[in-house]
Amino acid sequence: MKKKVQSTNTLLDVLKQMLPQTSSNTLRKMLTNQRITVDGETIHRAKHTVEKDQTVEIHPKPKHSVEEDRKENAKSLNLDVLFEDESILVVDKPANLLSVATDRLETDTLHNRCVEYCQTENKKNWCYIVHRLDKATSGVMVFAKTETSKKDLQQQFADQMVHRHYVALVEGQSSPGRADHHLIEDKNLRVFISDKKTKTSKRAVTTWDVIEQSETETLLYVVIETGRRHQIRVAMAENGTPVVGDRMHGSTTNLYGRICLHAISLEFLHPVTDDPVRFESDFNPAWRHGLKNP
Numbered sequence: 001m002k003k004k005v006q007s008t009n010t011l012l013d014v015l016k017q018m019l020p021q022t023s024s025n026t027l028r029k030m031l032t033n034q035r036i037t038v039d040g041e042t043i044h045r046a047k048h049t050v051e052k053d054q055t056v057e058i059h060p061k062p063k064h065s066v067e068e069d070r071k072e073n074a075k076s077l078n079l080d081v082l083f084e085d086e087s088i089l090v091v092d093k094p095a096n097l098l099s100v101a102t103d104r105l106e107t108d109t110l111h112n113r114c115v116e117y118c119q120t121e122n123k124k125n126w127c128y129i130v131h132r133l134d135k136a137t138s139g140v141m142v143f144a145k146t147e148t149s150k151k152d153l154q155q156q157f158a159d160q161m162v163h164r165h166y167v168a169l170v171e172g173q174s175s176p177g178r179a180d181h182h183l184i185e186d187k188n189l190r191v192f193i194s195d196k197k198t199k200t201s202k203r204a205v206t207t208w209d210v211i212e213q214s215e216t217e218t219l220l221y222v223v224i225e226t227g228r229r230h231q232i233r234v235a236m237a238e239n240g241t242p243v244v245g246d247r248m249h250g251s252t253t254n255l256y257g258r259i260c261l262h263a264i265s266l267e268f269l270h271p272v273t274d275d276p277v278r279f280e281s282d283f284n285p286a287w288r289h290g291l292k293n294p
Contacts, residue, residue, distance in 0.1 A: 139263025169260035
């Protein structure tokens with residue numbers, strides 16, 4: 001839309017003449033969004049003086065690229081997308097959000113958010129659970145966007161081909177170590193170490209190294225060979241250094257309002273190309289507060 005100005009006026013008043021049904025706030029947003037030009041020059045100021053015979057033009061709202069639209073959709077769903085292609089969706093899970101619904105059929109889970117995100121592109125789209133993180137744990141998770149990819153990734157997890165790396169802030173001072181336990185779950189899903197292997201127990205292998213240390217806390221780099229419920233939390237408790245915030249397994253401090261366990265990276269073979277891929281996530285820098293190199 002163009003208008004040749006007949007008399008000197010402010011740009012905002014000219015815009016009101018051009019769009020009399022539009023509010024001043026909306027017109028100001030058009031200026032902010034670089035949609036208004038005077039004689040071909042983009043103008044941002046509402047009080048800009050437009051001289052007689054100058055031409056004011058209102059440009060169409062720019063179309064978002066597909067990538068921009070996807071980012072907006074993810075933001076609206078509180079979803080942090082790290083990577084996406086036609087076969088996988090990699091996201092950064094926040095703490096205190098279920099990976100997938102339980103028997104209580106919770107509606108706000110990471111899986112539900114991912115499904116909604118995929119369906120903003122096409123209502124027939126879906127994404128599939130491949131693995132889980134505990135509700136309290138944050139970090140990298142991968143979902144499959146096709147059944148073929150789901151089967152491939154699930155097999156990689158079953159064959160222990162996926163490399164899962166974590167950071168954990170624990171109470172006390174820890175040395176590098178390794179735990180090889182058999183874990184059992186009770187009917188309330190509480191996890192315990194079994195004295196011996198049983199039909200219901202599952203082997204859990206955990207190793208860790210020291211990143212930083214203070215007199216009261218240690219930041220650990222943790223690698224799991226198996227993926228069991230509460231595996232790291234149980235291993236750390238057995239080590240005498242429970243994860244900060246993990247009261248279920250003996251922690252007495254909760255400085256950060258959460259269990260300080262974060263899945264920092266995930267490595268696997270891409271289900272379509274078979275190429276090795278690695279996805280990483282940052283972790284809360286507050287965890288480093290007061291820590292010093294060992």
